[in-house]
Amino acid sequence: MRPAGSSPAKCRIAPGCVNASSACASWKEPIDGPAPVKAPLAVAAALASLLWLAGCATDGTSASESGANIASPPTARSPLPGSPEESEERRRARIRLELAASYYQQSNFTVALDELRQAIEIDPNYAPVYGVLGLVYNDLGDRDRAEDAFQRGLRLAPNDADLNNSYGWFLCQTGRERASLDRFARALNDPLYRTPAKPLHNAGICALRIGDEETAERNLQRAFQVDPSNAVAMYHLAELYLKRGEASRARFYSQRLLSTYEPTAQTLWLALRVEHSLGNGDAEKSLALQLRRRFPDSPESALLAQGRFGG
Structure with a gap:
């Protein structure tokens, strides 16, 4: 239920599927679009709004319409943006990445690519850049370059939760659903990952695509338990239970979805x-x-x- 006096969040479900949760993303995007970038944002803020990986769709959608999100808030293993431990090169690359993320969310792929290329020139070892680069290339239909970008990022940071989550969504979109489940599991292996609902609901969606309803239900239920406002999980659980003839269970999620979001x-x-x-x-x-x-x-x-x- 919404807090008293609040109104439903204004989100839209990507065609066919629905990345959702505390931010409007993975199938949910803010209906009014992202706010203009007025100043360098923290990586977490700029990128977390990008992709609620895998939304509520039942067919393929772009990462920006679904669930591949690119970066979580900094962990104890990485310098906080703007902290003394962050190098000048990393700071400049981060700002370029944040700008690229904003342009990508607006589907301005040309400018996003330019910002990403500049980020790589400044700091070629900044792994999150390659995750966003892979998503941009995927949306442009250039799967070979997308694959290469993801692989470069994973060579730099093989255990990075966001990279594994985004790469998993890419695999799911390119007919490698079973392999994607392993990537989502790797993302969940990170005990410091602050948004585990995303790889969980992504795993649920990708399991549904290959007809593995048991795995799908398990992951979607876990996503809902972790984040009870997760629209992706609610939508797909309602669809799953309706398909099974368990309409009363489906009603719980469909009604909660309507009462939480516009x-x-x-x-x-x-x-x-x-x-x-x-x-x-x-x-x-x-x-x-x-x-x-x-x-x-x-x-x-x-x-x-x-x-x-x-x-």
Whole structure:
């Protein structure tokens, strides 16, 4: 439930799937887009908003629309941004990376690439740069360069949780779902990783893609336990239980999703199908009215008009 007096977060679900949690990301992105970069931000702030890796989609989406997030808050093993321990080269490269992250989130890939190249020129051993570079190349459809970028980053920091999480999402998007599960597990091996819900819900989504519902349910449930506001986990758990015919369990997650975030066509359609399955006619009519009024041109409204509740 939201705190009293608060309003639902304004997020949108990426087409087909839904990276969600404390920030609007992995299927969730802020609906109004990122704020302009006014000053160098901490790596955590600039990059954590990038990708809530793997969102709520059921089909492939770009990392920026889903769950690959690039960097977590600094840990005890790395100098804090702006601290005396951070070298001048690392500081300058970090600023370039933060700018690149902002441009990437706005789908301004040309400028993002330029900033990343400058970051590499300044500090070629700064591993997080290669993770973002891989995501940019992947969104541009250049999978060979994306693979090379991820591999370069992992050679520099093989145990980096964010790099393993992002590379896992890349593997999942390129038909290597089983291999992606190992990368998400590696990310979770880091006891200092502050956002474990991301690799957990990513693992859930990728397991669903290969029909491994048991693994998917286990990881999505863990993601929800770690972060009860995780929209990705809620969306996919509701879909999973609805598919299984466990509509009452599906309703718990679909209703929580609607009460936590501003409704979208996808979440309204999910909740409507759950109520239809339960035979709750009044609730179904109310949700149908909202869907038609708020999203009249959406694919979900078209499915409703056709009576295709299995879609």
